[in-house]
Amino acid sequence: MDNQRKPITNRLLWIFAVGQFGWSLLSGIISTWLVHLYTGVHTPGSTNAIFGNFITQTPIFASITLFGLITAVGRIFDAVTDPLVASWSDRATFKGGRRIPFMRAIAIPFAICTVAVFVLPTTASVATNNVIIFALLMLFYLFMTIYCTPYNALIAELGDTQEHRINVSTYISFTYIAGFSLATLVPSLSGMLEGMAGSQENAIRIAIGIMCAIAALAMMVPALLIKERDYIEGKPVKSPVFSSLLKTYGNKQFRRFVYADVIYFFAVTLFQTGLADFETRLMGISSDKTFLLTVLMTVVSLCLYPLVNRLAPKLGKKRIIVVGFFAYAFVFLITSVCGTGMFWGLLVAVCAGVPMAILGILPQACVADVSELNTLETGEDRSGMFFAARTFAMKMGQALSMVIYTSITAAAVAIVNANTDASGKESLSAELQQQIQGPYRTAAVVATAACLAGAVIFLFYNEKEIMGRIGALKGEEK
Numbered sequence: 001m002d003n004q005r006k007p008i009t010n011r012l013l014w015i016f017a018v019g020q021f022g023w024s025l026l027s028g029i030i031s032t033w034l035v036h037l038y039t040g041v042h043t044p045g046s047t048n049a050i051f052g053n054f055i056t057q058t059p060i061f062a063s064i065t066l067f068g069l070i071t072a073v074g075r076i077f078d079a080v081t082d083p084l085v086a087s088w089s090d091r092a093t094f095k096g097g098r099r100i101p102f103m104r105a106i107a108i109p110f111a112i113c114t115v116a117v118f119v120l121p122t123t124a125s126v127a128t129n130n131v132i133i134f135a136l137l138m139l140f141y142l143f144m145t146i147y148c149t150p151y152n153a154l155i156a157e158l159g160d161t162q163e164h165r166i167n168v169s170t171y172i173s174f175t176y177i178a179g180f181s182l183a184t185l186v187p188s189l190s191g192m193l194e195g196m197a198g199s200q201e202n203a204i205r206i207a208i209g210i211m212c213a214i215a216a217l218a219m220m221v222p223a224l225l226i227k228e229r230d231y232i233e234g235k236p237v238k239s240p241v242f243s244s245l246l247k248t249y250g251n252k253q254f255r256r257f258v259y260a261d262v263i264y265f266f267a268v269t270l271f272q273t274g275l276a277d278f279e280t281r282l283m284g285i286s287s288d289k290t291f292l293l294t295v296l297m298t299v300v301s302l303c304l305y306p307l308v309n310r311l312a313p314k315l316g317k318k319r320i321i322v323v324g325f326f327a328y329a330f331v332f333l334i335t336s337v338c339g340t341g342m343f344w345g346l347l348v349a350v351c352a353g354v355p356m357a358i359l360g361i362l363p364q365a366c367v368a369d370v371s372e373l374n375t376l377e378t379g380e381d382r383s384g385m386f387f388a389a390r391t392f393a394m395k396m397g398q399a400l401s402m403v404i405y406t407s408i409t410a411a412a413v414a415i416v417n418a419n420t421d422a423s424g425k426e427s428l429s430a431e432l433q434q435q436i437q438g439p440y441r442t443a444a445v446v447a448t449a450a451c452l453a454g455a456v457i458f459l460f461y462n463e464k465e466i467m468g469r470i471g472a473l474k475g476e477e478k
Contacts, residue, residue: 300353
């Protein structure tokens with residue numbers, strides 16, 4: 001970048017990537033444990049629905065549950081605030097830069113709010129708890145936006161070359177998986193703390209508190225160690241928020257990317273939300289072994305990171321991303337027809353590692369490419385708005401996924417509830433077991449179809465044109 005003052009190094013990009021570990025840990029706690037701890041059927045000794053008595057469980061209309069509606073509204077609220085925060089960041093004139101001051105100010109409140117989601121909705125009134133958890137989730141999504149939107153804008157600004165864009169996308173994908181994986185260890189950590197905490201509920205809250213403290217420290221690493229103005233001049237843009245957003249979505253190539261991206265996040269969120277149910281209800285795998293499958297999936301993905309990093313410049317990001325879409329569709333299809341046994345869990349875990357590696361790295365680099373081309377063509381650096389517009393679409397897909405998954409599986413949950421005794425033991429006939437499996441298989445089929453649609457749409461994204469134009473403009477400047 002012409003405005004760059006000090007050379008950007010891979011060491012600097014790793015420091016930057018530590019922040020992704022922090023916020024992905026907080027996001028992983030909410031996305032992995034919110035539904036699990038607050039909904040379902042609680043069995044003594046398990047963590048499922050351990051806080052279920054505090055909030056409304058029954059559907060409020062049709063088959064949409066209050067909790068599904070609350071989380072969906074939270075995602076929508078989060079998505080709406082993305083362009084507002086992005087414009088604020090793009091137009092910022094802080095001495096410390098356009099991005100870092102936001103990250104530094106919100107990291108600790110973001111972590112505290114995450115803990116509060118599992119601590120404060122514990123009054124004797126279910127209605128009051130519903131309001132509390134709704135308010136806390138709105139704050140959680142707002143704080144996440146205030147940290148992540150400026151953070152994501154730095155991907156394009158620190159990715160001053162094609163090599164750096166792919167490298168930073170690889171590094172943050174690694175730290176994202178590390179943070180998300182650590183979040184899955186909440187039950188293991190709470191089990192070690194239960195004797196000291198006095199109850200399983202308190203142990204879970206303390207475990208979440210410890211992880212949130214780690215996340216806060218990680219988010220502060222780039223906020224404190226990176227002096228933004230040393231590397232990026234970052235001239236404030238003048239476009240108002242809605243004008244900037246319209247200009248962003250007015251970019252034809254960016255729209256093509258976003259159309260596919262929103263479908264991808266719809267599909268993958270549908271699958272991730274139901275992964276534990278797929279493994280236990282469809283494959284008959286005990287809940288204490290599901291973590292091993294998550295570890296295997298993560299290890300396979302991480303092992304493929306260097307390969308994806310090397311192949312992207314040679315084959316092009318578009319081709320590899322399309323392969324990732326089809327690979328995820330294959331994983332979801334396997335899940336929809338799977339039988340019982342650990343074999344199916346291992347097969348899904350190994351196969352899922354491939355698209356996880358591809359789609360965890362390359363889409364961010366695509367957004368950075370489009371953002372850089374826009375800056376070169378217009379002279380206006382709206383990196384924050386490009387990543388916010390992508391995040392807006394992503395969260396729309398996630399919100400729709402949460403509503404659809406809870407709606408599809410509501411019938412299965414009702415059957416389980418009706419056939420669970422006071423001790424938490426299920427008494428389900430073979431016929432009922434088949435009925436319960438139906439909604440979960442349907443969810444997997446929906447995810448399969450969505451990924452296939454995403455692959456077809458992404459074929460219209462013209463990476464060759466974008467990279468050629470960037471090269472030409474940089475050549476003209478030189």
